[in-house]
Amino acid sequence: MEYNTWKKSLKFHGNHGDLVGLRILNNILKIITLGFYYPWAKVKELKYMYNETEYMNSRFVFHGTGKEVFKGFIKALLIIGVLYAFLLFSYTSNNPTLVYVGIIVFNLGFFALIPLALHGTLKYRLSRTSWRGIHFGYRGNLKEIYGIYLKNILLTILTFGIYSSWMRVALNKYTRSNIRFGSIQFTFVGKGVDLFLINLKGIIFSILTIGIYSFWFYKNRIMFEVNNTKIIQDGKEINIRSTLTAGGIFKLLIVNYLIVVFTFGIGTGIAINRIARVLFQNIEFEEDINADSILQTEEEYKDASGDDIAGMLDISII
Amino acid sequence: MEQILYFDGLSSRAWPCKIDVRKEEILIQLDDTLEIICWKINDLISNELTGTTLTIKYGEYPHKTIEIIGESALLYYELISKNSFLGRSNVLWYRKKTPIIIGLIFLFFCLCVFSYWTLIPWLGEKATLLVPKDTEIKLGESIAENFKQTEEINKESSKLLNQLLDSLQIKESYPIKITVVNSPTVNAFALPGGQIFVYTGIIQKMKHYNELVALLSHEITHVTHQHSLKSLGRSAATSIFISGLFGDISGISAGILDQASQLKQLRYSRELETEADQHGVDFMLKYKVSPKGMVDLMQILDGESEGEDGFMNYLSTHPETKERINALKSDNQININFKENQSLKTIFSKIQQSINKP
Numbered sequence: 215m216e217y218n219t220w221k222k223s224l225k226f227h228g229n230h231g232d233l234v235g236l237r238i239l240n241n242i243l244k245i246i247t248l249g250f251y252y253p254w255a256k257v258k259e260l261k262y263m264y265n266e267t268e269y270m271n272s273r274f275v276f277h278g279t280g281k282e283v284f285k286g287f288i289k290a291l292l293i294i295g296v297l298y299a300f301l302l303f304s305y306t307s308n309n310p311t312l313v314y315v316g317i318i319v320f321n322l323g324f325f326a327l328i329p330l331a332l333h334g335t336l337k338y339r340l341s342r343t344s345w346r347g348i349h350f351g352y353r354g355n356l357k358e359i360y361g362i363y364l365k366n367i368l369l370t371i372l373t374f375g376i377y378s379s380w381m382r383v384a385l386n387k388y389t390r391s392n393i394r395f396g397s398i399q400f401t402f403v404g405k406g407v408d409l410f411l412i413n414l415k416g417i418i419f420s421i422l423t424i425g426i427y428s429f430w431f432y433k434n435r436i437m438f439e440v441n442n443t444k445i446i447q448d449g450k451e452i453n454i455r456s457t458l459t460a461g462g463i464f465k466l467l468i469v470n471y472l473i474v475v476f477t478f479g480i481g482t483g484i485a486i487n488r489i490a491r492v493l494f495q496n497i498e499f500e501e502d503i504n505a506d507s508i509l510q511t512e513e514e515y516k517d518a519s520g521d522d523i524a525g526m527l528d529i530s531i532i
Numbered sequence: 533m534e535q536i537l538y539f540d541g542l543s544s545r546a547w548p549c550k551i552d553v554r555k556e557e558i559l560i561q562l563d564d565t566l567e568i569i570c571w572k573i574n575d576l577i578s579n580e581l582t583g584t585t586l587t588i589k590y591g592e593y594p595h596k597t598i599e600i601i602g603e604s605a606l607l608y609y610e611l612i613s614k615n616s617f618l619g620r621s622n623v624l625w626y627r628k629k630t631p632i633i634i635g636l637i638f639l640f641f642c643l644c645v646f647s648y649w650t651l652i653p654w655l656g657e658k659a660t661l662l663v664p665k666d667t668e669i670k671l672g673e674s675i676a677e678n679f680k681q682t683e684e685i686n687k688e689s690s691k692l693l694n695q696l697l698d699s700l701q702i703k704e705s706y707p708i709k710i711t712v713v714n715s716p717t718v719n720a721f722a723l724p725g726g727q728i729f730v731y732t733g734i735i736q737k738m739k740h741y742n743e744l745v746a747l748l749s750h751e752i753t754h755v756t757h758q759h760s761l762k763s764l765g766r767s768a769a770t771s772i773f774i775s776g777l778f779g780d781i782s783g784i785s786a787g788i789l790d791q792a793s794q795l796k797q798l799r800y801s802r803e804l805e806t807e808a809d810q811h812g813v814d815f816m817l818k819y820k821v822s823p824k825g826m827v828d829l830m831q832i833l834d835g836e837s838e839g840e841d842g843f844m845n846y847l848s849t850h851p852e853t854k855e856r857i858n859a860l861k862s863d864n865q866i867n868i869n870f871k872e873n874q875s876l877k878t879i880f881s882k883i884q885q886s887i888n889k890p
């Protein structure tokens with residue numbers, strides 16, 4: 215029997231009562247303030263989730279503030295507000311061509327915002343994350359990610375969606391290679407054709423098995439994301455893998471669904487905790503990084519608007 | 533596990549240490565080198581407690597940090613907060629305060645119920661006051677254009693109905709435009725800004741022009757009192773509220789557009805219907821048409837609700853007919869009688885002819 219030397223160095227300590235309580239308080243304040251408490255609520259939840267996540271006996275820290283996120287929230291609200299204003303204007307114009315133009319511009323606008331949201335989220339979220347006093351960072355360039363995105367989305371449209379697997383890989387490669395954790399770097403080695411096969415198999419078998427295969431599909435997609443990401447410290451590559459099983463995902467999702475439904479949404483915090491726990495505790499590291507020798511490399515960064523556009527477009531990244 | 537670690541912000545090396553919190557400074561002694569570092573409490577960047585972890589940041593970026601994990605975190609947090617200008621920042625301040633949490637849940641629940649039923653719809657209704665009249669009229673026109681493309685319009689009787697209105701010489705704050713739709717459906721509805729749609733099915737059941745004028749006056753009241761815009765505001769506000777409650781931001785905007793497209797199937801609240809009935813009666817009195825027509829109209833609808841066509845009839849947009857009949861009958865004005873208006877009578881019979889043509 216092969217002895218498993220891989221390390222489960224990520225732990226999640228989230229406590230159900232704490233998170234449920236936090237979410238209840240946040241929701242109360244959100245409602246009383248007609249939603250304007252949202253940035254502060256989000257920050258508190260992130261602080262909590264990061265603090266409960268432990269890697270090699272040290273916790274992550276989220277440094278964002280409600281004020282920063284509030285500024286981003288207002289910017290995102292303005293950008294998305296302009297899009298909606300344009301749509302509403304074309305709806306009331308009584309001119310059928312203008313209505314079509316409005317709908318097209320509206321949808322294009324949303325598509326055009328995706329790279330901005332992705333870039334902004336990575337840049338803000340990572341710059342506000344630290345572990346042992348060392349900050350994460352994202353060095354991607356907005357122009358470059360737009361270039362990759364536009365080329366890939368064009369090919370995706372021309373191939374009726376088939377190319378989307380390659381698009382995902384291209385974006386992963388670009389974003390992962392630009393993430394820094396002090397002197398530690400990351401890389402993504404997945405191939406578009408592999409993701410395409412996972413998706414093809416996933417869709418066909420999910421239909422044939424009336425959805426039962428979708429749990430294996432989920433598992434394969436998570437494994438593709440995790441197993442193809444590598445950590446590079448001082449020139450050495452460290453592999454990561456996910457030990458998540460289809461049965462594990464099935465249990466997680468079914469129980470979560472029951473919890474959320476039977477508590478009328480109040481227990482959503484429990485479901486979130488469960489997801490984080492299962493996800494993190496199933497990640498294994500080929501070996502641990504040298505925890506004492508990471509050097510601070512990233513500079514200070516200020517702008518939270520991308521994060522909130524992402525929130526409004528319903529893109530979840532971290 | 534209880535530990536106090538110092539990070540210098542330059543590398544990830546963790547320095548186990550002991551700290552001593554004084555009135556104006558924090559003294560940090562590193563276990564390995566016995567070096568002593570002094571932080572001025574007034575220069576702290578943050579002093580933040582999350583669960584059982586206290587993070588204290590100091591100095592320019594990259595900040596120096598102390599992390600205290602364990603039960604003593606709370607102790608140090610309180611000690612430093614007392615001497616610091618920094619606001620309190622304890623993410624889980626409610627820990628071990630279960631009664632407060634339960635009390636808040638209860639309060640929250642009451643607030644939700646209260647908001648959902650009263651405050652939120654009221655706010656939504658008030659928000660529609662901000663919509664300029666021009667926009668309201670344009671909105672109605674564009675929905676009407678869309679609707680006309682899917683239905684068979686009876687041009688002749690539409691013209692006659694508009695003539696009937698002209699002969700009453702009404703002066704209303706909105707340009708009223710009536711369109712007759714060929715359909716056995718017993719229904720009629722008003723869009724924002726003055727567009728009124730009447731189905732041939734309801735005209736066929738009428739026996740007197742009083743009833744037709746009653747129907748129009750009822751719908752005109754929906755227009756002049758901005759009922760559809762108000763209802764739109766109310767339901768949009770509730771759907772925003774629900775989306776907000778479940779943290780679904782993208783649902784909010786989708787909700788508003790959804791509501792706008794549903795406008796013609798809008799069901800008004802009982803208050804708005806009663807208002808439309810009562811003002812409808814006033815309207816009829818003003819233009820010298822016997823208000824008894826309103827009661828007769830209701831009776832047509834009441835009969836209809838017992839018919840088999842329970843699906844897309846007037847009842848689905850106009851609830852509680854019996855109560856409305858009783859409310860109308862309790863008003864003495866309903867018995868005022870005007871003598872027959874010959875020109876209205878002529879137009880009414882022409883309308884009836886035009887819809888009965890094959």
Ligand SMILES: [Zn+2]
Binds near residue numbers: 750754800805808850
């Ligand atoms: Zn009505």
